[in-house]
Amino acid sequence: MEALRERIVREGRGIGGGVLKVDSFLNHQIDVAFVEEMGQALADRFKGACVTKILTVESSGIPIACAAAKALGYLPVVFAKKAAPNTMIEGVYSTDVKSFTKETVSTIRVSRQFLGSEDRVLIIDDFLAYGESAMGLVRLAKNAGAHVCGIGVAVEKKFQGGGDRLREAGYSVESLAVIRSISDDNIEFEDVLVTKEGEKE
Ligand code: 5GP
Numbered sequence: 001m002e003a004l005r006e007r008i009v010r011e012g013r014g015i016g017g018g019v020l021k022v023d024s025f026l027n028h029q030i031d032v033a034f035v036e037e038m039g040q041a042l043a044d045r046f047k048g049a050c051v052t053k054i055l056t057v058e059s060s061g062i063p064i065a066c067a068a069a070k071a072l073g074y075l076p077v078v079f080a081k082k083a084a085p086n087t088m089i090e091g092v093y094s095t096d097v098k099s100f101t102k103e104t105v106s107t108i109r110v111s112r113q114f115l116g117s118e119d120r121v122l123i124i125d126d127f128l129a130y131g132e133s134a135m136g137l138v139r140l141a142k143n144a145g146a147h148v149c150g151i152g153v154a155v156e157k158k159f160q161g162g163g164d165r166l167r168e169a170g171y172s173v174e175s176l177a178v179i180r181s182i183s184d185d186n187i188e189f190e191d192v193l194v195t196k197e198g199e200k201e
Contacts, residue, residue, distance in 0.1 A: 001041050001176040004154065005189055007034070014182040018129070018160060019101060026126055026154065027060050038176055039067020042124065042152040045174040049149040051075060051122040055115070055137050057097075057108055058082055064154055065124040072122075078115060080108035080140060093143040097136035100129045100160075108133075110140050117145030128153040128175060131162025138171070155179060158190060 011024045025031035042064070051072055056065035057080040069075040084092075084107075094109040115121070121141045123134055134151050141148050148171060156163045156175030159182075166173050178190040 043071030061125040115144035119146035
């Protein structure tokens with residue numbers, strides 16, 4: 001998605017350790033119109049997959065998951081929770097996930113009420129790095145007996161290998177922007193060169 005690549009070049013910043021900060025439109029301040037465009041672009045890639053439910057993880061996956069859900073006909077969105085609120089009194093599916101940005105392990109959980117064997121699940125997230133979050137969501141869906149139709153993300157950081165690992169495991173993975181490398185002063189994308197003035201072949 002050209003507009004996303006351009007936005008990353010203009011507003012994104014590599015903050016070391018392979019982390020990209022895009023707080024101006026996705027991770028802190030949210031550009032709702034742009035997130036809707038990204039949701040539509042992801043929905044277009046999965047429109048033939050008969051998806052019945054979107055699954056994501058709190059918190060930064062939620063806006064783009066909602067946008068994709070709207071574009072697929074207002075599907076329900078379930079987000080896995082990282083804390084166990086005392087309102088979660090029904091049974092839960094849970095699994096441990098290593099956080100890439102926080103360098104911690106957290107348990108993510110979904111109420112059994114909202115995920116079941118009748119569901120065809122599309123997993124949506126903002127970033128795909130090592131694939132820990134996506135694999136955790138796959139495990140939750142499988143524990144519930146649901147079918148995983150695919151995984152859609154805004155930004156895939158190819159150099160961290162999660163996307164390829166998921167593809168090798170047989171999942172359909174779609175990314176709106178694929179980053180090859182991040183350095184202090186340059187963000188390189190797969191197959192396209194993007195400068196601050198615009199995109200080049
Ligand atoms: P993974 O589990 O694939 O290693 O990492 C994906 C999760 O970590 C995403 O849910 C996202 O929230 C976070 N994440 C990974 N890399 C980045 C990054 O470069 N920037 C930001 N803002 N979040 C990231």
